[in-house]
Amino acid sequence: MSKGKLIKSSAIVMVLIILGKICAIFRDALIANKFGVTYITDMYTISLGVVYLLTTVSYGLTTTFIPIHTEYIQKTSKEKANKFVNNVLNVYTVFTIIVIVILMIFSKQIIYIFAHGLTNNKEIFNTSVDIIRIMVLSLVFISIQSVITGVLQAHQEFYEPAAMSLASNLVFIVYLMFLTNKFGIYGFAISTVIGFLVQLIINLPKYKKLGYKYEFHFNIFDKDLKKIVILMTPIIISTSLLQLNLFINRAFATNIYYGAPTILDFSNKINTLAYEVFAIGIAMVVYPTLSSFAAEGNEKEYKNALVQSINIILLIMVPASIAIGVLRMPLITLIFKSGAFDNNAVNLTSNALLFYCPAMIAYGLRDILNKAFYAIKDTTTPMINSFIGIIINVAINIILIKYMKVSGLTLATSISITIVTILMLLNLDKKLENIDLKSVVMSFLKIIIASILMGVFIYEINKICLLYMGLTKITSIISLVICTIVGSIVYFLVIYLFKVKEFVYLIDIIKNKLKK
Numbered sequence: 001m002s003k004g005k006l007i008k009s010s011a012i013v014m015v016l017i018i019l020g021k022i023c024a025i026f027r028d029a030l031i032a033n034k035f036g037v038t039y040i041t042d043m044y045t046i047s048l049g050v051v052y053l054l055t056t057v058s059y060g061l062t063t064t065f066i067p068i069h070t071e072y073i074q075k076t077s078k079e080k081a082n083k084f085v086n087n088v089l090n091v092y093t094v095f096t097i098i099v100i101v102i103l104m105i106f107s108k109q110i111i112y113i114f115a116h117g118l119t120n121n122k123e124i125f126n127t128s129v130d131i132i133r134i135m136v137l138s139l140v141f142i143s144i145q146s147v148i149t150g151v152l153q154a155h156q157e158f159y160e161p162a163a164m165s166l167a168s169n170l171v172f173i174v175y176l177m178f179l180t181n182k183f184g185i186y187g188f189a190i191s192t193v194i195g196f197l198v199q200l201i202i203n204l205p206k207y208k209k210l211g212y213k214y215e216f217h218f219n220i221f222d223k224d225l226k227k228i229v230i231l232m233t234p235i236i237i238s239t240s241l242l243q244l245n246l247f248i249n250r251a252f253a254t255n256i257y258y259g260a261p262t263i264l265d266f267s268n269k270i271n272t273l274a275y276e277v278f279a280i281g282i283a284m285v286v287y288p289t290l291s292s293f294a295a296e297g298n299e300k301e302y303k304n305a306l307v308q309s310i311n312i313i314l315l316i317m318v319p320a321s322i323a324i325g326v327l328r329m330p331l332i333t334l335i336f337k338s339g340a341f342d343n344n345a346v347n348l349t350s351n352a353l354l355f356y357c358p359a360m361i362a363y364g365l366r367d368i369l370n371k372a373f374y375a376i377k378d379t380t381t382p383m384i385n386s387f388i389g390i391i392i393n394v395a396i397n398i399i400l401i402k403y404m405k406v407s408g409l410t411l412a413t414s415i416s417i418t419i420v421t422i423l424m425l426l427n428l429d430k431k432l433e434n435i436d437l438k439s440v441v442m443s444f445l446k447i448i449i450a451s452i453l454m455g456v457f458i459y460e461i462n463k464i465c466l467l468y469m470g471l472t473k474i475t476s477i478i479s480l481v482i483c484t485i486v487g488s489i490v491y492f493l494v495i496y497l498f499k500v501k502e503f504v505y506l507i508d509i510i511k512n513k514l515k516k
Contacts, residue, residue: 013162014278020165021276027169028269029335030176036340039124040185041262042254046115047131047189049250051138053243054099058146060235061092063374064228065150067291072224073154074295078211084224087217089147091225094218096143100136107132114247115261117254127185134189138196145200148207155210156288160203165276167202168195234379238370241386245393245416249409252397256405263345263406267352270331271360271410274320279313279364283371290375302375303435309368311443315503317364318444319451319491325357326459327483329466330476337473348406355404355411362414362421369424381427389420443500450494457490458483 035041065088072081103110107129111118119125149161175183175191183190219225246268253260286309293302324331328350337346370382393416400408429435465479495503 013158014282016159016162016166017276017278017280020163020167020169021273023166023169023173024269024276025273025335027172027176028266029338030173030180032266032336032341032345033339034176034180035185036259036342036345038262038340039118039121039258041265042115042258042260043118043124043128043131044185044188045261045265046111046118046128046250046254047135048192049243049247050103050110050114050132051135051142051192053247054103054136054139055142055146056239056243057096057099057232057236058142059239060232061088061143061228062146062150062153063235063287063371064231064379065147066154066288067295067375067377068224068228068231069150069154070288070291071295082212083215083217084222085147085151085212086215087219087222088225088228089144089214090216090218091220092143092147093140096139100139103136104133107136114251115254116251117258131185131189134186135192138193141193141196141200145196145203148200148203151210151212152203152206153288157206157210160206163202164199167198171195171198231377231379234383235374238379238383238386241383241390245390245413248390248394249397249413252401252409253406256401259345260406263348263352264409266332266336267349267356267406267410270324270328270335270349270353271356272363273324274317275360275363278316278320279367282309282312283367286368287371287375290372294375294377299432303432306368306372307436307439310365310440311500313364313368314361314440314444314447315495315500317361318447319454319487321357321360322451322455323458323483323487324360325354326455327462327480328353328357329471330462330479333471334473334476334480352406352410355407355414357414359410359414359417362417366417366421366424369421369428372428373424376431378431381431382424385420385424385427388423389416392416392419446498446500447495450491450498453494454487454491458487461486 031041031044035044069081069084072084108125110132111125111128115128118128145164149164152158152161171191171194172188175188179187179191249264250261253264286305289305290302293299293305329346332346332349332353336349337343373379373382393412396412396415397409400412402408404411425437425440429437461483462479465475465482469475469478492503
């Protein structure tokens with residue numbers, strides 16, 4: 001994929017993800033309004049966490065499937081590629097059904113281990129078990145979807161996978177707006193399952209258009225399936241550890257007070273706004289490109305694409321992290337404050353979010369670095385680093401939770417993910433024998449200076465707005481709009497003056513388009 005096409009595809013994917021994220025914000029606002037910071041949202045958060053913990057298998061499958069299927073596309077016939085896809089699809093679906101049955105049988109034990117704070121009340125405990133049993137049904141749709149989206153991305157078709165969040169969030173919004181009062185948390189659990197089904201459905205038309213059709217092939221001894229299992233095992237361990245890290249944080253939080261897991265979850269959702277919109281979109285587009293260069297043995301273009309992606313991530317995530325840290329109060333007020341989500345919840349979430357913000361940058365870089373390792377079929381290094389990260393996180397959690405409560409958990413996450421990301425960057429530089437870290441560091445220094453200058457401007461503007469108008473939804477909107485406009489102008493002007501090449505290249509593309 002050419003540099004121009006990479007940026008164009010990334011931009012369209014980001015637009016789709018932004019639309020999905022807008023719906024996600026609206027969904028979260030409705031959750032806060034309907035359920036507040038209570039044991040009900042804690043139950044849902046923990047149950048969804050179980051589902052996401054198991055989706056790491058699907059993530060590992062998709063990640064290893066893409067480069068192997070890319071080789072099928074490049075080197076074999078359509079018939080062989082179709083047979084390979086169907087075999088993976090059938091074997092993985094059967095495996096998933098077995099896992100679902102096991103989870104349903106041991107759902108009580110899951111609550112005891114990962115959400116012990118919910119076992120103190122028998123009614124809350126029984127409801128939590130029911131919710132988990134409903135929501136794990138999502139896994140069968142997630143497993144099928146992971147193979148289908150892998151096929152699409154191997155063909156460099158990104159738009160349908162990028163639209164999945166938008167589709168599922170629309171399902172949640174309809175339920176929360178019109179059906180919550182009648183069916184409560186049980187109905188919301190069912191709507192979550194339906195949401196994952198919708199994510200699968202929107203990928204099927206493009207999948208069929210590419211010429212794939214369902215056939216029953218079931219061979220667990222297929223050599224390429226074995227290759228996927230071998231390669232995906234470290235990825236599953238690595239990503240499971242990342243999800244387990246979140247799970248451990250929630251487990252710590254359940255023992256602080258009712259609602260603490262929800263505070264942790266809401267602050268994390270705000271923190272990952274920019275990450276989920278931009279970093280995931282860029283990683284989705286760049287991974288097949290890196291896989292293609294790696295398969296061709298084109299090390300020079302591989303390194304160029306990698307450095308370009310890292311710099312684009314920094315260009316977006318550094319100012320986003322500082323802006324969200326500065327504007328956290330109006331953001332939380334605007335999105336969540338209503339109904340059962342009161343001033344106290346706003347303050348608690350704001351405090352937790354402040355210490356989460358540095359993690360945003362590290363999350364974005366980590367995703368690109370993981371994809372870079374996976375593209376060259378090194379799945380072990382990210383796994384080892386994930387082990388290191390979880391050990392660091394737990395150790396810091398134990399120390400900080402006594403003094404900082406939920407904020408201690410978010411600070412521990414930021415410290416651990418930053419350390420792990422730096423280690424991964426150094427490991428990759430060593431493995432590839434120099435990826436031009438000097439260029440990355442120079443871009444980062446320019447970006448951080450521009451971001452700090454932007455932060456000073458928006459801090460003063462936000463302070464004036466709050467001083468004269470108070471903290472209300474209207475004030476929050478006014479402050480956020482003014483800060484976004486002024487902050488963007490300051491940041492982009494400084495970045496352009498500093499001649500950060502990815503930004504200058506983007507400006508040149510826009511200029512050429514306007515001339516035409």
